[in-house]
Amino acid sequence: MNAESKRLTSTEITSLCAQYHQDTLAVCVAKHVLATVTDADIRSLFAFSLKLSEKHIEILTAIFRAEHFPLPNGFTDEDVDLHAPPLFTDSFWLKYLHDMTIHGLSGYGISFSVSVRRDIRDYYHKCNLDAMEIYNRSLDLLLAKNLYVPAPYFLNPKKQEPITDLSYALDFVGKQRLLNANEAGNIYFNLRKSMATKALLIAFKQVSKRKDVKKVMETGLDVAHKHIELYSSIMHEENLHTPPLLDNEITTSTHAPFSEKLMTFHAGAMFKVAITYYATAMTTSMRLDIVGHCEACILRDLKVAGRCSEVMIKNGWIEKPPEASDRKQM
Template identity: 35%
Template sequence: MNDSLAICTISYFLKDVEDPDIRSVLEYASELAKKHIEVVTDIFKEEKIPIPMGFTEQDVNLDAKRLYPDTFMLYYIKNMGATGINSYSIALPNAARMDIREFYTSCMGSSCELYNRSSNVLQEKGLFIRSPYFPYPSQSEFIHKQHFLAGWMGEQRPLTTIEVSFLFFNLYRNTLGSALLTGFSQVAQSKEVRRYMVRGAEISSHHSAVFSKFLTNDNLLSPMTWDIMPTTSTESPFSDKLLMFHSVALNNAGMAYYGTSLGGAARKDLATAYSRLLAEVGEYAIDGAAIMIDNGWLEKPFSAPDRKDLAKD
């Protein structure tokens, strides 16, 4: 499902991209997605498992006007690589069969390569956005006061490097998500989908402000790029079905990132913020799934047999 979505999205990007270095990274990402689909399709056929419909040429309009600048495409692919690394790192430890483990291992390696290629191009063009960094400590220390866990009232301790790293990554990801959904809101065909995309862009902007405030309160800069916003085109390059699936997939990935960030947050105010934002994203994702179900766009994932239903007279 995700790879067929990626093929549609990247094929549209390739139509408009002008920078040859960015085109090269996009082509590599497209090749990876096609290879993944070939492998998974062969496995499904061998196991006699129905092949999901996913997304096809009918879900992308290559004649639509440009919606995103080249810079956005490069940041998007970098995030795609990071998401792949995270997803396959979870899938691999849950796989038993050797061929499946080998497949996930290969996917992990190719996702790392995609992330590195896109990062190299960003650095070469002076576009790579670095998280705040600190001077090295002079010695190792232990925590002796419960104040380390405080954060609601009184003087707060400085953020740890782990907390800053997660804050910055979530800020970066939400800034990118806001630009993506803003473009989706311009081109969605139904009013319901347009409203959903506008709401998503607003949520992403709000979450970015929350993360940025934590950094600012610690006198840390939170630099972001300005050249990723969509054009003024209102001609849709994608079906509403694809737009909704794309949005819900990002929501699911976002909840996973927030859960990991919550585990790395020792300050109570920071942990509370992640819990609140996680609940907001979860509610948004559920509303998106409801829209997809109402429109017949959500393919049912494989499930365990309903034994109670089978036992009925």
């Protein structure tokens, strides 16, 4: 490998900085959870998760320093109040960890695929293994505690049949055909994500002391509620169940366990991740109404994510990423 290929590429820098922010955020959340949860199993899992995140940060820090790259600010102990009372129930945090691990698996896979250097690829390979371990442990614990509600089950077809009618995918008017397994699965998955986002936004709005942060949380809540109502009605029309809401797992605390910066960043990240999942649902669905709904959801989520970024920028909470050299000014 020549000297040029040992330098970090733009995609590697982007992914490493993003992972640093995500892991430092995860550390703050895990520290609050460990300071408040009482369930021994959930505490043990978060303690394991915290160790992994701290190890990731240690490796990322070493990479940045070796490259003489400024260490991202990320999130620190200043962004978490370990004396704050619980903001959510223990069971919520277990569901939260499971959902965030799904996000991690997606992110690590993308980061791995855009990395060139072997040490960076090895790092993301290990991160994927870590995330899969937490995924398995969190899901096993959810199942053991009867807290996991799986997506709807479909009867097995008696035989494989081809699609012979164009109206299966191109029916603009009239009665819609029944959802297929792929469409129902995507809707259920996105509903679960929207319900987790809604609960976070309610809680963050409840404890925030800043008008601009409260306003962006309220904007996000309106969008999350609209998406939940929309997709729940589609599922219920076909007698398919939806995930349970998580609103009742928020405590009455008004003492913020996290900084305004962390809460705004987290809210924006939830909507950005949702955009990728709606895009997947849109490109794999064959009912045009579902495709249209996904497109509309993406546009609404982009608006909320943009509002979160506006608040972050106005308060100086976003770090400027490296830019291309302006050759015209040289």
